[in-house]
Amino acid sequence: LLDFSRLEAGRVEPQYEPVDLARLTADLASTFRSALERAGLRLVVDCSPLPDPVYVDREMWEKIVLNLLSNAFKFTFEGEIGVVLRQHDGGVTLRVSDTGTGISPEELPHIFERFRRVQNARARTHEGTGIGLALVHELVKLHGGQVALTSEVGGGTTFEVTLPVGSAHLPPSRVIPARAVASLGAGAAPFVEEALRWLPVDLLLDGAADSAGLRHGPPSARPARILFADDNPDMREYVAHLLGARWSVETVADGRTALAQATANPPDLLLSDVMMPGLDGFALLQALRADPRTRELPVILLSARAGEESRIEGLQAGADDYLVKPFSARELLARVGATLEVAAVRRQADAALRESEQRFRTIVSxxxxxxxxxQATGRMTLVNQRWCEMLGYSEAELLQMSIADVIHPESLAPALDAFRRLADGGPDFAIEAKYRRKDGSILWATSSVNALRSAANECQEWVAVLVDITDRKHAEEALRRQTAQFETLLAAAPLGVYLIDDGFRMLEVNPTALPVFGDIPDLIGRDFDEVIHVLWPKAFADEVVQLFRHTLETGEPYSTPERIEQRLDRGVTEYYEWQINRIQLPGGRYGVVCYFRDISSQVLARAAIAESQERLRQAAKMEAVGRLAGGIAHDFNNQLQGVSGFANFVAQDPGLGMRARQDLEEIQKATERMAGLTRQLLAFSRQQVLQPETLDLNAAVTDGQSLLQRLIGTNIEMVLDLLPQPLWVRADRAQLLQVLMNLAINARDAMPDGGRLTLRTAVHEVSGHEPVSTAAAIQRGRYAELTVTDVGIGIQPADLPHIFEPFFTTKEIGQGTGLGLATVYGIVSQSHGYIWAESAPEAGTTFTVLLPEAAGPAASSDEARA
Known part of the structure; x- marks a missing residue:
């Protein structure tokens, strides 16, 4: 009717789109297959794929096909219904044929008229509006098509719907592109439901039972009893017939009779109409729920009042389900079956609960x-024998008491707080508490408390399981005292001690050991492997971790000899002796304890002694060599004086020939070279005569800069890094320049390809804590420091101890006398200073000279420099 009203009002807005008409038609026809097969009919569908898409309004085409199928099913009682789709020149034809009762010739011209119904025709139902085929006719016309039929009384009917292909015959504004295929369920369901209502009850029952999952299995010992109350005799007969094939059904006509019968012999389910005279359905339900015998009886209410509010009202009144009239047989069968199944499950659950309660009491006892x-208030309603023994009370005594009566005052406040939170909806909990026995002694127990809640989540009761831990508490107290004693000893121990647990985590570190671990955050609980790798290089850390794991797994102890390692986190070298042992931790677990001793000071002291001894030996050696060299230099110088004097005397002879004069000049040059060598030996032996004066070391370096630059050449950059204030020393100015020249020449020879020479001055204070390698033999005091640094080839470690020895050189033969650094050593030593070298191959060399700092002169610095 709505579709017709829209057609007449011109409000129909079809949307024609290209569709796979064969697939769509076949899918629509298949929705009727179940209903046809249940009626004993065959459905033959022959919808071969079409070469071209056909433009249709999908919803209208559904109504065309479904109306034709519904019409065929209505008038066909045996045989088959066929659906055929074919394309021909210029169009497609849908043919829906049946083997039904057929239509008389006089009715054929009027078959597509509105509200026209075939008279005296055998049909599954005589209900209907008479507008289904008229609607088909109008919808086909909207598609630019035609519908025709042929029929023979007793021989069946065939409807043919012909549509043009393409879209030229359609209004362009109504043509749209193809859309996604929508579900067919919503459009087909009303037609199929209507067709199913035309089936006999017995056929419908089989299908409904199958759909509801109620297929007949082996007969049960007793079918469920259903009591149905309704004042309508037709409804009682219909429902009794429908449900009687599956269950035992008793019917009554009013609510009072239903109540009397239900209380006298409770059924398995009560099915009741809401609107009944006398006692209506809601009053009946209220009376049943008030009676203990029928309180759990499943009830389904039937009502003609539709809507969500009516359903909610029925369920809130206590009904198990609420069914709105009119309802289908399938829906009623499904609801009844489901309610009975739920009731059966509930009965089983109740039986299981009672059995569980009995088992609980047995287990508890x-x-x-x-x-x-x-109870939620704490009053005890059940106690077992063990709880009585733990407290020394009888069962009768405890059942007259509250849990608060037996909790010790020291534990009462936290325990009551926990029970109060539980009663207010808080979670279950576990607690350790003191209890007071009947004789006044203390019972320690750990309790696990669980609430028993109502459907509204209210705590009605609680159950507690309590374990006597009194002996454990006494043992823990004894252990605590022992642990306190141990921790006192551990804290005061001069050895570093730390403990690793079985999970390889840092468990404990005593105060002596803490500084060794530096600034590692959250040390306790950290992974030992991780901690060790923060402190030490990977190779050593891996070795330590492996040793600890081995001891933890095997129990084999390990002691290390004196070990020297470079710290990663501090960049310093440290020395340790340590020992590890496996120990048993509380709970039967194992851990590893490490005892260690930092022996850095002892090792450094031994090294300092050895360094001092070596320096003393070297100094003695240099002193002896110096005395020998000085003696030789004196004797040699005396002889050289005679040679030089005679050479000068001969040179005064005017009659001396040219060749003899040339030879005499060579003798004089050789004596001069020998004199220079003698002076170097005297400088090394510290036997030369110095003329010390108070001078500024910075000024001395600056004054000699140009000379030094000529000596080292232009391919070497000279950098001066001098203090801004004067550095006063007592030294021979000429000899100090000799030191600078010798060190500069030595640097030049180390940088044949050029480089950089840096001269730096600073104040150096020796306090007795200098590094062993540089200052073990230096007296305390303030010194002016001069460093000469090159970026040359460096000195081999094996050569470094010998570089200040006379005649020691690493140069090729003829490239030097080996007295340059020996001369520097002698001049610095004779000036009461110190000199040493630091070098590495290919990493350059730094010579450090320390001269005692002197008081500045009274005159100005310019006058002093002059």
């Missing part, structure tokens, strides 16, 4: 732990 059940 035989349990080796205390068990208490109490």
């Amino acid at each position: 035989q349990a080796t732990v205390g068990v208490v059940r109490a």
Whole structure:
């Protein structure tokens, strides 16, 4: 009717789109297959794929096909219904044929008229509006098509719907592109439901039972009893017939009779109409729920009042389900079956609960732990024998008491707080508490408390399981005292001690050991492997971790000899002796304890002694060599004086020939070279005569800069890094320049390809804590420091101890005398200073000269420099 009203009002807005008409038609026809097969009919569908898409309004085409199928099913009682789709020149034809009762010739011209119904025709139902085929006719016309039929009384009917292909015959504004295929369920369901209502009850029952999952299995010992109350005799007969094939059904005509019968002999389910005279359905339900015999009886209410509010009202009144009239047989069968199944499950659950309760009481009575059940207020309603033994009370005494009566005052406040939170909806909890026995002694117990809640989540009761831990508490107290003693000893121990647990985590570190671990955050609980790798290089850390793991796994102890390692986190070298052992931790677990001793000071002291001894030996050696060299230089110088004097005397002879004069000049040059060598030996032996004066070391370096630059050449950059204030020393100015020249020449020879020479001055204070390699033999005091640094080839470690020895050189033969650094050593030593070298191959060399700092002159610095 709505579709017709829209057609007449011109409000129909079809949307024609290209569709796979064969697939769509076949899918629509298949929705009727179940209903046809249940009626004993065959459905033959022959919808071969079409070469071209056909433009249709999808919803209208559904109504065309479904109306034709519904019409065929209505008038066909045996045989088949066929659906055929074919394309021909210029169009497609849908043919829906049946083997039904057919239509008389006089009715054929009027078959597509509105509200026209075939008279005296055999049909599954005589209900209907008479507009289905008229609607088909109008919808086909909207598609630019035609519908025709042929029929023979007793021989069946065939409807043919012909549509043009393409879209030229359609209004362009109504043509749209193809859309996604929508579900067919919503459009087909009303037609199929209507067709199913035309089937006999017995056929419908089989299908409904199958759909509801109620297929007949082996006969049960007793079918479920259903009591149905309704004042309508037709409804009672219909429902009794429908449900009687599956269950035992009793019917009554009013609510009072239903109540009397239900209380006298409770059925398995009550099915009741809401609107009944006398006692209506809601009053009946209220009376049943008030009676203990029928309180759990499943009830389904039937009502003609539709809507969500009516359903909610029925369920809130206590009904198990609420069914709105009119309802289908399938829906009623499904609801009844489901309610009976739920009731059966509920009965089984109740039986299981009663059995569980009995088992609970049996287990509680035989349990080796205390068990208490109490009201939310704490009053005990069930106690087992073990709880009585733990407290020394009888069962009758405890059942007259509250749990608060037996809790010790020291534990009462936290325990009551936990029970109060539980009663207010808080979570279950576990607690350790003191209890007071009947004789006044203390019982320690740990309790696990669980609430028993109502459907509204209200705590009605609680159950507690209590374990006597009094002996454990006494043992823990004894252990605590022992642990306190141990921790006192551990804290005061001069050795570093730390403990690793079985999970390889840092468990404990004593105060002596803490500084060794530096600034590692959250040390306790950290992974030992991680901690060790923060402190030490990977190779050593891996070795330590492996040793600890081995001891933890095997129990084999390990002691290390004196070990020297470079710290990663501090960049310093440290020396340790340590030992590890496996120990047993509380709970039967194992851990590893490490005892260690920092022996850095002892090792450094030994090294300092050895360094001092070596320096003393070297100094003695240099002193002896110096005395020998000085003696030789004196004797040699005396002889050289005679040679030089005679050479000068001969040179005064005017009659001396040219060749003899040339030879005499060579003798004089050789004596001069020998004199220079003698002076170097005297400088090394510290036997030369110095003329010390108070001078500024910075000024001395600056004054000699140009000379030094000529000596080292232009391919070497000279950098001066001098203090801004004067550095006063007592030294021979000429000899100090000799030191600078010798060190500069030595640097030049180390940088044949050029480089950089840096001269730096600073104040150096020796306090007795200098590095062993540089200052073990230096007296305390303030010194002016001069460093000469090159970026040359460096000095081999094996050569470094010998570089200040006379005649020692690493140069090729003829490239030097080996007295340059020996001369520097002698001049610095004779000036009461110190000199040493630091070098590495290919990493350059630094010579450090220390001269005692002197008081500045009274005159100005310019006058002093002059």
